[in-house]
Amino acid sequence: MKASSDHYEIFLKVAETGSITTAADMLGYTQGGVSHAIASLEQELSVTLFTRKKNGAVLTHEGEKLLPVIRDLVSRHHHLMQTANSLNTKISGRLRIGTFTSINCVWMPRIIRLFNAKYPDVLLEIHDGAYSEISRMIHEGSVDCGFLTAPAPDSLRFYPIYRDPLYAVLPPGHPYAARDSVTFEEIATQPVILQRRVNDNEVIPLFRKNRITPKIRMTLRDNISVLSFIASGYGVGIMPELMLKAAGSGLDRRPFDPPLYREIGLAMLPSRKDWPIIRAFLQFLEVQA
Numbered sequence: 001m002k003a004s005s006d007h008y009e010i011f012l013k014v015a016e017t018g019s020i021t022t023a024a025d026m027l028g029y030t031q032g033g034v035s036h037a038i039a040s041l042e043q044e045l046s047v048t049l050f051t052r053k054k055n056g057a058v059l060t061h062e063g064e065k066l067l068p069v070i071r072d073l074v075s076r077h078h079h080l081m082q083t084a085n086s087l088n089t090k091i092s093g094r095l096r097i098g099t100f101t102s103i104n105c106v107w108m109p110r111i112i113r114l115f116n117a118k119y120p121d122v123l124l125e126i127h128d129g130a131y132s133e134i135s136r137m138i139h140e141g142s143v144d145c146g147f148l149t150a151p152a153p154d155s156l157r158f159y160p161i162y163r164d165p166l167y168a169v170l171p172p173g174h175p176y177a178a179r180d181s182v183t184f185e186e187i188a189t190q191p192v193i194l195q196r197r198v199n200d201n202e203v204i205p206l207f208r209k210n211r212i213t214p215k216i217r218m219t220l221r222d223n224i225s226v227l228s229f230i231a232s233g234y235g236v237g238i239m240p241e242l243m244l245k246a247a248g249s250g251l252d253r254r255p256f257d258p259p260l261y262r263e264i265g266l267a268m269l270p271s272r273k274d275w276p277i278i279r280a281f282l283q284f285l286e287v288q289a
Contacts, residue, residue: 169252
């Protein structure tokens with residue numbers, strides 16, 4: 001029996017998770033059904049795709065070679081279905097979206113609920129990661145679109161949807177807490193604690209643009225660690241509003257004067273910008289974000 005598009009989807013999910021059991025749970029199949037699909041695909045292609053181990057399934061050399069080809073095949077199948085649906089003016093199918101933490105915590109639960117109420121035949125599938133991981137997933141076709149901040153790579157089409165204010169985050173008792181706002185230049189005179197991802201994509205470019213050399217006290221991997229060190233008095237922070245909401249921080253924060261923002265948008269490959277399901281999602285975001 002020839003492999004169906006479902007078999008290729010199953011292959012991609014096992015490759016992504018490294019586990020037949022996890023892939024089965026995520027896709028709603030039995031473990032035996034996933035194993036059978038992989039075996040059928042291997043039989044049709046006359047290659048072994050995975051090495052089965054106690055701790056999971058690992059792509060073979062042949063599997064690694066076929067991975068981008070199968071990704072492209074699945075992507076083209078999605079495009080075919082979206083084009084067919086557009087002829088019937090019906091929005092349906094699956095939309096794979098790359099997201100980052102603060103989007104997941106603050107936006108996505110509400111967005112999924114409201115979007116599914118409007119488009120019940122659409123399944124929104126979330127793939128979270130850092131900015132660089134989301135960009136990679138878009139380029140390789142493992143997601144159809146993703147949230148990024150400007151500037152996005154030139155190879156992607158980027159649609160701005162939200163200006164997320166940046167705040168100065170202050171330790172307890174800091175003198176700036178008595179003020180309504182602070183300047184970027186003033187914060188630069190303080191020991192600054194940054195999150196690595198925000199540092200690389202949003203804050204450091206602002207320092208460069210304003211020709212300011214900051215006193216960076218430390219750069220940490222996650223925002224919870226940054227907030228913990230700020231709360232302990234090791235320095236000040238510069239963080240977006242959505243990130244502060246996601247972390248539930250009780251620290252003092254002050255807006256910048258003049259205001260500073262990070263521009264959040266939806267990015268995709270140019271070839272996908274006219275997909276009906278992506279157009280519908282983008283139009284929905286422009287109203288809801």
